[in-house]
Amino acid sequence: MTQRIGLKDIAxxxxxxxxxxxxxxRRDPRVHPETAQAVHATASALGYRPNAxxxxxxxxxxxxxxxxxxxxxxxxxxxxxxxxxxxxxRHLRDSGRTLTVFAAQSRDEEPGIIRDIVxxxxxxxxxxxxxxxNDERVRFLIENGFPFVTFGRTAFDGEHPSIExxxxxxxxxxxxxxxxxxxxxxxxxxxxxxxxxxxxYVSGALLAATGASPPVxxxxxxxxxxxxxxxxSAIFAAARPAKRIALACIQDLMAFGAYRAAALAGxxxxxxxxxxxxxxxPGSEHAAPPLSTFSTEDARVAGLLTQAMLxxxxxxxxxxxxxxxxxxxxxxxxxxxAR
Amino acid sequence: MTQRIGLKDIAxxxxxxxxxxxxxxRRDPRVHPETAQAVHATASALGYRPNAxxxxxxxxxxxxxxxxxxxxxxxxxxxxxxxxxxxxxRHLRDSGRTLTVFAAQSRDEEPGIIRDIVxxxxxxxxxxxxxxxNDERVRFLIENGFPFVTFGRTAFDGEHPSIExxxxxxxxxxxxxxxxxxxxxxxxxxxxxxxxxxxxYVSGALLAATGASPPVxxxxxxxxxxxxxxxxSAIFAAARPAKRIALACIQDLMAFGAYRAAALAGxxxxxxxxxxxxxxxPGSEHAAPPLSTFSTEDARVAGLLTQAMLxxxxxxxxxxxxxxxxxxxxxxxxxxxAR
DNA sequence: TCGCGGAATCCAAACGTTTGTATTGACGTT
DNA sequence: AACGTCAATACAAACGTTTGGATTCCGCGA
Numbered sequence: 046m047t048q049r050i051g052l053k054d055i056a057x058x059x060x061x062x063x064x065x066x067x068x069x070x071r072r073d074p075r076v077h078p079e080t081a082q083a084v085h086a087t088a089s090a091l092g093y094r095p096n097a098x099x100x101x102x103x104x105x106x107x108x109x110x111x112x113x114x115x116x117x118x119x120x121x122x123x124x125x126x127x128x129x130x131x132x133x134x135r136h137l138r139d140s141g142r143t144l145t146v147f148a149a150q151s152r153d154e155e156p157g158i159i160r161d162i163v164x165x166x167x168x169x170x171x172x173x174x175x176x177x178x179n180d181e182r183v184r185f186l187i188e189n190g191f192p193f194v195t196f197g198r199t200a201f202d203g204e205h206p207s208i209e210x211x212x213x214x215x216x217x218x219x220x221x222x223x224x225x226x227x228x229x230x231x232x233x234x235x236x237x238x239x240x241x242x243x244x245x246y247v248s249g250a251l252l253a254a255t256g257a258s259p260p261v262x263x264x265x266x267x268x269x270x271x272x273x274x275x276x277x278s279a280i281f282a283a284a285r286p287a288k289r290i291a292l293a294c295i296q297d298l299m300a301f302g303a304y305r306a307a308a309l310a311g312x313x314x315x316x317x318x319x320x321x322x323x324x325x326x327p328g329s330e331h332a333a334p335p336l337s338t339f340s341t342e343d344a345r346v347a348g349l350l351t352q353a354m355l356x357x358x359x360x361x362x363x364x365x366x367x368x369x370x371x372x373x374x375x376x377x378x379x380x381x382x383a384r
Numbered sequence: 385m386t387q388r389i390g391l392k393d394i395a396x397x398x399x400x401x402x403x404x405x406x407x408x409x410r411r412d413p414r415v416h417p418e419t420a421q422a423v424h425a426t427a428s429a430l431g432y433r434p435n436a437x438x439x440x441x442x443x444x445x446x447x448x449x450x451x452x453x454x455x456x457x458x459x460x461x462x463x464x465x466x467x468x469x470x471x472x473x474r475h476l477r478d479s480g481r482t483l484t485v486f487a488a489q490s491r492d493e494e495p496g497i498i499r500d501i502v503x504x505x506x507x508x509x510x511x512x513x514x515x516x517x518n519d520e521r522v523r524f525l526i527e528n529g530f531p532f533v534t535f536g537r538t539a540f541d542g543e544h545p546s547i548e549x550x551x552x553x554x555x556x557x558x559x560x561x562x563x564x565x566x567x568x569x570x571x572x573x574x575x576x577x578x579x580x581x582x583x584x585y586v587s588g589a590l591l592a593a594t595g596a597s598p599p600v601x602x603x604x605x606x607x608x609x610x611x612x613x614x615x616x617s618a619i620f621a622a623a624r625p626a627k628r629i630a631l632a633c634i635q636d637l638m639a640f641g642a643y644r645a646a647a648l649a650g651x652x653x654x655x656x657x658x659x660x661x662x663x664x665x666p667g668s669e670h671a672a673p674p675l676s677t678f679s680t681e682d683a684r685v686a687g688l689l690t691q692a693m694l695x696x697x698x699x700x701x702x703x704x705x706x707x708x709x710x711x712x713x714x715x716x717x718x719x720x721x722a723r
Numbered sequence: 724t725c726g727c728g729g730a731a732t733c734c735a736a737a738c739g740t741t742t743g744t745a746t747t748g749a750c751g752t753t
Numbered sequence: 754a755a756c757g758t759c760a761a762t763a764c765a766a767a768c769g770t771t772t773g774g775a776t777t778c779c780g781c782g783a
Contacts (some may be wrong), residue, residue: 066739075760094504097441099739107437109484114470123766126466131453134487138497143506144446146483149472158477164388165433167482173680244734247754270666297667304670327609328636328667328675332645336667390769401733406771416731438769442739725783733776739768746763752756 050093058087101166104249110137111168114148125343132347136355155182163191170358172350176241194353197241206353206365212242215339215372216249219293219321219370226319226382228291231261232280235295239264246295273302281310289382290318297322297329297338317384325375335377346370389432397426398720446548449476450507452486454514454561464682471686475694494521502530509697514578535693536580545692545704551581554678554711557586558632558660561676565658565721567630571619574634577604585634612641628721629657636661636668636677655722666713674716685709
């Protein structure tokens with residue numbers, strides 16, 4: 046069993062005091078360059094790794110960065126999250142830090158978890174998704190001066206770094222594509238109200254639908270295949286069979302549900318029903334018909350979030366990073382209707 | 385700024401010593417039942433949360449459990465991993481612990497990361513995926529007496545808990561379904577050699593293919609859509625167009641690649657080409673034709689892994705948990721050939 | 724009346740860092 | 754030669770918890 050090396054061991058071999066060693070390692074100008082040099086040498090020779098617990102206790106950084114997974118992000122495998130976790134972890138490890146994951150099971154749980162993280166010093170920083178316009182979580186973090194980065198903007202923009210996918214643009218892309226086929230009804234299936242990305246999707250979609258458009262209906266549902274199916278079924282049941290129905294789904298999973306509902310209702314996507322998805326899941330290209338969707342460059346988004354978090358931690362005085370990524374249309378055919 | 389509550393605060397209001405409070409909270413029989421009662425009351429009234437750093441420093445457990453994501457698990461969103469992370473996190477939090485994620489970027493990185501975890505006391509336990517028969521990582525962990533659970537058995541079975549998906553059964557399911565349509569060639573697309581699940585898949589597939597069978601070819605490739613496509617393209621190019629080709633893919637992503645290759649090669653899945661996938665990705669049901677695959681009850685697997693890890697940590701003397709989950713066939717049509 | 728056992732509680736040290744302050748010693752100034 | 758300055762380092766306290774051992778106080782038996 047290899048013994049753990051501490052400051053004491055370095056100090057022992059060099060006949061110095063731990064405090065000197067500590068300062069040397071943190072590049073305190075008060076230690077003689079030569080001494081510092083020696084300390085660094087023996088530290089790496091002995092394989093010294095700072096004790097995170099002791100640091101945290103003392104009030105220093107914990108060397109940990111937290112990611113809070115919001116429900117139902119964890120119920121399905123949205124392609125971006127493992128990408129984010131992986132990218133973030135790699136860079137954290139490069140800077141001697143560690144990645145901690147928290148997964149709220151419901152929205153109610155989140156404030157408690159965040160309080161624990163902040164007050165319990167469970168991490169030095171936090172990556173927060175699913176923002177709301179007036180996000181209490183964000184307010185709390187700002188009030189407590191806790192470093193964090195959001196995935197999605199908030200009303201507190203300018204007071205924290207954020208990376209956002211332009212969901213208004215996504216809504217526009219979907220609706221424009223769908224309207225080109227001249228449907229009789231347009232339905233927008235978005236996530237529950239209050240969530241920034243979902244609200245933006247709706248407003249972008251509505252904006253694109255203004256003017257000489259068919260009637261538009263907004264549906265706010267959780268992001269699951271199941272609910273996509275249920276909702277689409279209700280839509281189909283309420284319409285005359287001859288009606289040409291267009292569905293703008295904020296996410297491919299929902300669109301898959303709509304596919305299933307269409308099959309059950311004797312409808313056919315591409316003929317009397319058109320569907321637009323979102324996020325470009327792995328199977329969407331091969332769906333029947335191939336699912337039109339938008340794509341969001343997961344790797345780039347993950348990279349930006351990571352960069353924003355590290356910048357926030359390493360150079361606290363720097364300006365807050367803030368980027369918006371535009372989704373790109375992936376037109377595959379499911380947005381079309383037979384003439 | 386809410387102040388953090390510590391033992392001191394409880395001790396203060398009750399006019400007790402912190403040590404008594406500490407013992408009371410840990411249900412030490414030495415404290416008077418009445419006192420203990422009062423301590424618990426004020427503790428929850430004040431919202432006391434133990435300081436993990438202090439505990440860890442004291443030499444106790446770190447309160448952290450690590451998950452090591454092996455490449456390329458993180459390059460695509462295999463549905464099971466977020467499920468695992470989420471389930472694990474919930475139970476860890478219930479027991480006052482925290483989840484730490486490590487993501488190796490390549491297999492070479494793994495031993496170093498594991499060494500850090502073990503020797504740096506970065507966690508109390510580890511969940512390890514992608515086992516090999518004679519896994520050096522597992523050997524190292526056993527030698528160092530570090531608690532861990534594997535996803536997939538090893539040659540050291542009996543010396544550590546493990547949860548396994550029966551990939552031999554999965555291979556059997558795929559090949560049996562494919563052979564029923566009497567293809568002229570059978571190809572097995574599995575992950576690189578050495579990985580337990582991939583080897584099991586191949587052996588199960590081969591076993592099911594013994595006897596009056598068409599020629600069988602094994603392909604060992606990484607689990608990506610890209611490589612599935614490349615491999616399938618090569619297979620198609622090498623065969624006469626009239627040949628009826630069956631592809632057993634260990635995972636749906638690969639199968640998607642095969643779909644694409646078939647389209648490019650002027651073949652049609654369900655006519656002259658049959659495909660079987662694995663893991664039942666969200667879009668597979670809606671593929672054209674619907675992808676036959678096997679399904680693995682992600683939630684149950686995640687639950688068992690979690691349970692095994694917690695058992696290992698909380699009751700170190702208990703027998704090691706060891707479970708095998710059988711995949712179930714999901715026959716949707718892509719495994720068929722036109723007569 | 725004294726001492727003893729035991730229950731309940733308190734005291735103090737320890738974990739590995741960080742950091743404010745004290746100490747040392749060399750050097751330059753007067 | 755005495756003194757102040759400054760660089761370099763040492764000392765010690767603190768973070769919140771756990772735990773071995775000391776202390777207090779009670780009732781009881783001798």
